[in-house]
Amino acid sequence: MSLAVSEQRRSYANSSTIWTNVGIAAAISVVLNVAIFLIGRAIDLIPESVEIQSPAHEGAMTISPVIVMSIVPVIVATLLYAALRKMTSRPARLFRVIGGVLLGLSLLLPFGIPDVPAKMALTLDLMHMVTGLAILVLIPRADEQ
Numbered sequence: 001m002s003l004a005v006s007e008q009r010r011s012y013a014n015s016s017t018i019w020t021n022v023g024i025a026a027a028i029s030v031v032l033n034v035a036i037f038l039i040g041r042a043i044d045l046i047p048e049s050v051e052i053q054s055p056a057h058e059g060a061m062t063i064s065p066v067i068v069m070s071i072v073p074v075i076v077a078t079l080l081y082a083a084l085r086k087m088t089s090r091p092a093r094l095f096r097v098i099g100g101v102l103l104g105l106s107l108l109l110p111f112g113i114p115d116v117p118a119k120m121a122l123t124l125d126l127m128h129m130v131t132g133l134a135i136l137v138l139i140p141r142a143d144e145q
Helices: 003-042 063-087 091-106 118-144
Strands: 051-054 057-060
Touching: 003 063, 003 118, 051 063, 063 091, 063 118, 091 118
Parallel strands: none
Antiparallel strands: 051 057
16 A cells, blocks of 8 residues: 555544544533533522623523533534644644644633623633533544554
8 A cells, every 4th residue: 555545544633533522522511511500500500690791602601602602612623623734734733732732721710791790700601611621632643653
């Protein structure tokens, strides 16, 4: 088998595995974040009185924006990783550096919500960490095997 053919098969296998990992990352993100939301709402970590304004939703926080905002970062991260795979020989490493910085910055966002209780901001941070870690662990994994 020629080197070009084996590289092409390796690339195809990795792409297939990446898409599987993207689906798993999105599923983990949605399931865990919905669970965190429901538990947080049940024990008053996420009060209905706090109004959220985001591209996905405006008003009291509900399950719908939790689902949307659990999937959107996975899609954006996938596009970033696809671009890095074409631009660099070490996409996984660079992806994790960029993703780690963005995850760190995302932890500040909940504290910018007007009148947000600290317990709610920290619960939202937990959701950010779930999504961020699912992305950082699963999306680049195919290129490391």
